Amino acid sequence: MLRTFRPPATLRSEDLDAALRLAATDPVANVFVAARLASGGEYAAQNVIAMGGGGDDLRSMCWTSANVVPINLDEGELDAYAGKLRRYRRRSSSVFGLASQVLPLWDRLEKHWGTPRSVREQQPLMALTADDLNVEVAADQRVRPATMSELDLVVPAAAHMFTSEIGYPPFYGSDREYRRMVASLIRQGHTYVIVEGKRVVFKADVGSLALGVAQIQGVWVTPELRGHGMAAPAMKAVVEQVLGEHATTASLYVNDFNTSAVRTYERVGFQHRDTFATVIL
Structure with a gap:
């Protein structure tokens, strides 16, 4: 008891x-x-x-x-x-x-x-199951799990995403601990990428996995390719693989002011479930 x-x-x-x-x-x-x-x-x-x-x-x-x-x-x-x-x-x-x-x-x-550095009071918490996926969005077949041999390519993309989202870099000085965290996600098969040449142009991670839910985080498109229709097909591919391999529900939360991201997730099939808030210290 x-x-x-x-x-x-x-x-x-x-x-x-x-x-x-x-x-x-x-x-x-x-x-x-x-x-x-x-x-x-x-x-x-x-x-x-x-x-x-x-x-x-x-x-x-x-x-x-x-x-x-x-x-x-x-x-x-x-x-x-x-x-x-x-x-x-x-x-x-x-x-x-x-x-x-x-x-x-x-x-x-x-x-x-x-x-605090920032208080983000309205962050849509969104989720979907396989039945919610929008069949009109074709999955980008280039999306796949990253490999350990690509760690040096993934780390800059992950750091760029973190800095853009949070407002400060994920490490100062040595990047050893940050590389260890990124490597752990790759090792678990939780980082999905599109690699063109010798660079990552799209990335998304499964940050948390439990209770039949996979929470996707760290979604990033290289700046020069934003607005060219990559995000929705790439996210569709990520979600299909996540639901096929890891969980029955995929979720994420997003800043309400990032209207293009919200529209992308809605287009894939994500539905609003609740509202998150984040205080960044």
Whole structure:
């Protein structure tokens, strides 16, 4: 039986199953946390603070690594979580998740954590299954999983995408840790590319995989080819391969001001499921 937490408290390793059950109440929204709980074992539990409900199950929780991700926090719990999270500022680079969770939590954290780089309050959370795919969009047959021999080609594309999206580069000085992260995605078969000559011209990653959901991230088209009709066919090919090999549902979230990307995803067949928000620190 799950203990009753003195809220909020660090998750115990024996409570991981309860945390996964809570994440599974909304697989599309919670796949990031679910994937890390599933793969991280006892170490993952150390990155979660949670509140229990009646000694039987978890009521709410918050992932607290480089990203802070709240799940199922209600109004009465926000102050308690914010108080616990105050000391995590130095290790966190963002707060993201459902806007209904992130924005009220950030209201309480901002006075302690300071002015963020950016607050993106409206990010459509989109998802599709195989039945939703638009048959009128032909998949780009050039899209395929990247190979380890292409790491040196993928890293610049990934870094360019990150810098354009977040506003600062993914590393300063040595790129060793960043290369390790990119290599891990390639090794798992989670990076899809179009390579022309000796350069990547399109890239997309499966960033999180759990609960039958694959969350796609890092979608990038080389700047000189944008607006030439590459994105939708390439994304159609990515989704077909992801759904065929990894999951029954593909999801992603996108900035609402990136209207061309939103239109591309809608054209492929993605449907709006909810709204995310991201605070970039």
